[in-house]
Amino acid sequence: MSGGAEDDKRFMAAAIRLCRRNLGLTATNPSVACLIVKDGLIVGSAVTAPGGRPHAETQALAAAGEAARGATAYVTLEPCSHHGKTPPCADALTASGVARVVVSVTDPDERVAGRGLSMLRNAGIEVATGLLEAEGRDALAAYLTRQTKKRPYVTLKLAVSADGMLGRLGAGQVAITGPVSRGQVHVLRAETDAILVGIGTALADDPELTCRLPGLEARSPVRIVLDPRLELSPASKLARTAQQVPVIAVTAKDGRDEPALAARQAALEALGVEVLICDPHRLDALLVALATRGISSLLVEGGARTAQSFLDAGLVDRILLFSGRATIGKDGVASPFVFGRMPDGFSLRHSVRYGADRMQEYERDD
Numbered sequence: 001m002s003g004g005a006e007d008d009k010r011f012m013a014a015a016i017r018l019c020r021r022n023l024g025l026t027a028t029n030p031s032v033a034c035l036i037v038k039d040g041l042i043v044g045s046a047v048t049a050p051g052g053r054p055h056a057e058t059q060a061l062a063a064a065g066e067a068a069r070g071a072t073a074y075v076t077l078e079p080c081s082h083h084g085k086t087p088p089c090a091d092a093l094t095a096s097g098v099a100r101v102v103v104s105v106t107d108p109d110e111r112v113a114g115r116g117l118s119m120l121r122n123a124g125i126e127v128a129t130g131l132l133e134a135e136g137r138d139a140l141a142a143y144l145t146r147q148t149k150k151r152p153y154v155t156l157k158l159a160v161s162a163d164g165m166l167g168r169l170g171a172g173q174v175a176i177t178g179p180v181s182r183g184q185v186h187v188l189r190a191e192t193d194a195i196l197v198g199i200g201t202a203l204a205d206d207p208e209l210t211c212r213l214p215g216l217e218a219r220s221p222v223r224i225v226l227d228p229r230l231e232l233s234p235a236s237k238l239a240r241t242a243q244q245v246p247v248i249a250v251t252a253k254d255g256r257d258e259p260a261l262a263a264r265q266a267a268l269e270a271l272g273v274e275v276l277i278c279d280p281h282r283l284d285a286l287l288v289a290l291a292t293r294g295i296s297s298l299l300v301e302g303g304a305r306t307a308q309s310f311l312d313a314g315l316v317d318r319i320l321l322f323s324g325r326a327t328i329g330k331d332g333v334a335s336p337f338v339f340g341r342m343p344d345g346f347s348l349r350h351s352v353r354y355g356a357d358r359m360q361e362y363e364r365d366d
């Protein structure tokens with residue numbers, strides 16, 4: 001491989017790493033990164049700003065200034081061609097005088113979809129696309145899923161004991177994995193737009209579902225509870241913190257004809273909980289509703305029944321299986337999967353150790 005091709009890979013890999021920084025912060029926009037490279041040096045770099053704008057390219061070009069002339073721009077997603085809330089990045093790149101643009105993934109957004117690349121080519125800029133595309137697609141999975149499937153990218157996280165259990169009946173939260181795994185789960189929460197549990201887990205564990213890593217507290221995802229009969233307690237940690245980090249209770253019917261239900265709804269709403277009327281058994285419809293409000297990634301964290309219903313509905317894109325050393329024994333709640341056994345329709349992509357635990361990442365085959 002020539003030095004040029006190796007450099008291209010190295011800079012695109014750096015751009016893909018950089019774009020991960022704002023995952024979970026840019027909805028509904030993807031988190032894209034752009035590096036401007038001149039004579040082997042990075043003269044400007046940026047990632048899509050929190051909230052989704054400005055886009056990566058305009059910020060990176062501003063940082064590079066005159067140095068952008070004759071440089072190469074590495075962008076993880078095809079530069080936009082549309083006049084949205086900001087002018088097209090393809091025009092900004094052209095105006096800057098860059099000589100070459102290297103892209104990882106083309107944009108399925110129908111306002112862009114190849115037009116960004118042709119605008120650049122028509123302006124006489126050399127364009128290459130598809131570099132480290134698998135890695136780029138991985139980093140953009142949430143955005144690509146929402147664009148093409150009109151639903152969020154769903155990650156199912158399971159923490160399984162050495163004897164194949166997710167927890168113990170009636171015991172509340174049971175420690176299955178160690179502190180390294182827990183930290184990784186909090187990183188995952190920071191990168192994800194929304195996190196979801198079933199009401200069984202909400203009642204048994206009274207979880208917070210926030211990101212509590214020092215410095216990343218502001219990156220907690222929207223918290224969603226599947227709650228068909230609206231049983232979430234106003235005294236729960238979720239309800240009590242709904243003003244700080246949004247909580248959505250998804251319930252089957254409106255309280256209008258049922259005074260007891262209406263009173264529970266009013267109590268939760270007074271605390272800032274949003275009550276979303278959507279049949280919790282129609283997960284496909286729920287996911288469309290979540291995508292419509294800009295949620296591109298969803299982390300399903302518990303428990304066994306919720307995990308199974310997402311799997312049965314064919315709505316899981318990725319499974320993260322954390323296996324701990326602890327055993328649960330009597331009254332254990334069995335996991336749908338255990339370490340070493342391949343779930344149907346998924347392939348093992350990655351396996352790592354987190355302290356004494358092991359984490360396996362499975363990806364859906366299609």
Ligand code: AOF
Pocket residue numbers: 029030031032033047048052053054055056057077078079080083084085086089107109112
């Ligand atoms: C880029 N660079 O950093 C991002 C892009 O609502 P708007 O006007 O901001 O447009 C959103 C679309 O812009 C989004 O669907 C995707 O096509 C593109 N995102 N494009 O050139 C960026 N984040």
Ligand code: ZN
Pocket residue numbers: 055056057079080081087088089090
């Ligand atoms: Zn743009």
